[in-house]
Amino acid sequence: xxxxSIPLIxxxxxxxxxxxxxxxxxxxxxxxxxxxxxxxYLDELKKPEYAAARCMLSPVMSSDAMTVAISGDHIxxxxxxxxxxxxEQVDLNEKNPVRALxxxxxxxxxxxxxxxxxxxxxxxxxxxTNAKPAYDLMLEAAYSASKNDAATCSDKMNxxxxxxxxxxxxxxxxFQCTRIxxxxxxxxxxARGYYEVNREVIVENAWSPDALGRIRGTILTAVENLKKxxxxxxxxxxxxxxxxxxxxAKSQPATASTSTGH
Amino acid sequence: MPAPFTRAIDGRVGVPLLLCLMLSxxxxxxxxxAVLQTWVGDSTDHLVSVWxxxxxxxxxxxxxxxxxxxxxxxxxxxxxTTYQAQTTYTNGTVSAYGSxxxxxxxxxxxxxxxxxxxxSAPTVIPTQCVTRFTADSSGRIYNWTWQGxxxxxxxxxxxxxxxxxxxxxxxxxxxxxxxxxxxECS
Numbered sequence: 468x469x470x471x472s473i474p475l476i477x478x479x480x481x482x483x484x485x486x487x488x489x490x491x492x493x494x495x496x497x498x499x500x501x502x503x504x505x506x507x508y509l510d511e512l513k514k515p516e517y518a519a520a521r522c523m524l525s526p527v528m529s530s531d532a533m534t535v536a537i538s539g540d541h542i543x544x545x546x547x548x549x550x551x552x553x554x555e556q557v558d559l560n561e562k563n564p565v566r567a568l569x570x571x572x573x574x575x576x577x578x579x580x581x582x583x584x585x586x587x588x589x590x591x592x593x594x595x596t597n598a599k600p601a602y603d604l605m606l607e608a609a610y611s612a613s614k615n616d617a618a619t620c621s622d623k624m625n626x627x628x629x630x631x632x633x634x635x636x637x638x639x640x641x642f643q644c645t646r647i648x649x650x651x652x653x654x655x656x657x658a659r660g661y662y663e664v665n666r667e668v669i670v671e672n673a674w675s676p677d678a679l680g681r682i683r684g685t686i687l688t689a690v691e692n693l694k695k696x697x698x699x700x701x702x703x704x705x706x707x708x709x710x711x712x713x714x715x716a717k718s719q720p721a722t723a724s725t726s727t728g729h
Numbered sequence: 730m731p732a733p734f735t736r737a738i739d740g741r742v743g744v745p746l747l748l749c750l751m752l753s754x755x756x757x758x759x760x761x762x763a764v765l766q767t768w769v770g771d772s773t774d775h776l777v778s779v780w781x782x783x784x785x786x787x788x789x790x791x792x793x794x795x796x797x798x799x800x801x802x803x804x805x806x807x808x809x810t811t812y813q814a815q816t817t818y819t820n821g822t823v824s825a826y827g828s829x830x831x832x833x834x835x836x837x838x839x840x841x842x843x844x845x846x847x848x849s850a851p852t853v854i855p856t857q858c859v860t861r862f863t864a865d866s867s868g869r870i871y872n873w874t875w876q877g878x879x880x881x882x883x884x885x886x887x888x889x890x891x892x893x894x895x896x897x898x899x900x901x902x903x904x905x906x907x908x909x910x911x912x913e914c915s
Contacts, residue, residue, distance in 0.1 A: 517910070518907060602906070603905070603906035603907070606906040606910075607905065610904060610909055610914070611903075614899055614901040615899050632867065655767065656770070659771070
């Protein structure tokens with residue numbers, strides 16, 4: 468739970484640049500997307516509260532910033548909704564409510580987290596990880612991206628990936644930095660990197676049909692891009708299948724969970 | 730005068746070469762390594778969906794794992810047939826009786842050679858290929874090794890990326906996160 472806020476603009480930029488990056492006939496280099504992609508991270512992570520050792524938990528949160536998208540441990544599970552941290556209820560008016568609560572706790576504390584799983588509430592006590600090293604790397608990556616230093620940005624993002632799984636928006640920045648730094652040596656790796664960013668977008672929006680509806684255009688564009696020459700039809704089909712599966716899973720099972728939940 | 734290419738593929742060396750060209754590629758160990766390399770960065774879930782369930786999985790401290798795939802078989806080379814000369818010596822006497830009742834005796838001797846086929850036992854060559862993929866705790870494959878005498882494959886055709894000329898590193902003041910937060914860098 469490092470940083471939330473997924474500017475889909477970043478992903479659109481990824482889409483455009485995947486295509487343009489492969490076009491040998493583009494006469495002049497497109498303007499670098501890195502400074503604009505980095506700006507939101509610079510604005511946020513320069514705030515003084517990120518200079519202190521704050522609490523970070525392992526899951527990657529969904530786009531609602533409350534539902535676990537990917538669990539990084541054996542405590543949380545994908546689909547858990549966090550409803551309180553350290554005895555404080557999650558404030559739905561906050562832009563990033565869970566992180567706001569975690570930031571009130573030190574990096575070496577154990578916090579009690581209340582969560583909802585399959586209509587039941589659970590309370591778990593979780594050991595925090597110090598978020599500062601990850602926030603620092605993210606800020607330094609964003610700073611180098613703002614200066615169009617793609618290689619340093621790519622290095623910093625790779626280092627950060629070792630500390631916490633990246634969110635889709637972070638993966639998108641990492642992908643663009645790696646691409647612009649010329650570190651994709653073949654089209655297959657480039658296509659796979661692009662695919663992984665978009666797969667993460669699906670995972671982070673799989674919590675609701677509405678959220679999936681909002682990313683539909685992004686994903687269909689990505690599927691089309693992957694079908695282009697130098698893309699990967701297999702990955703395109705896989706991405707489309709994952710999107711359809713996520714949608715199908717959210718359109719039917721309300722009945723399944725309610726019938727077994729009581 | 731034949732074209733250089735025609736000459737180059739003429740003769741004993743040219744036939745296998747021509748076959749390779751006709752088949753587009755030949756299975757080699759470097760081709761196999763190229764196939765394995767395509768899995769670096771991919772997930773073990775994807776690997777299992779394509780290669781099937783591994784024969785062995787070793788869990789490492791720290792959450793990583795090693796997945797081992799084993800393939801074995803044998804190549805049977807048929808025995809060679811050779812023909813061995815077998816000489817038969819024949820001799821004896823014959824008698825014949827004439828119309829006057831007198832016996833006439835005569836002797837004979839000679840050799841005859843026949844060639845008898847002998848087929849040696851077939852040669853069985855065991856083949857084996859053990860491939861290990863190493864993945865980190867998130868299931869991301871980052872390394873591979875192989876061992877054996879049949880780890881061969883045709884290298885996958887990999888399209889190359891249009892060369893992105895990396896822009897030279899811009900000159901700017903490098904800053905740490907704390908310097909950025911203190912406003913020491915613009």
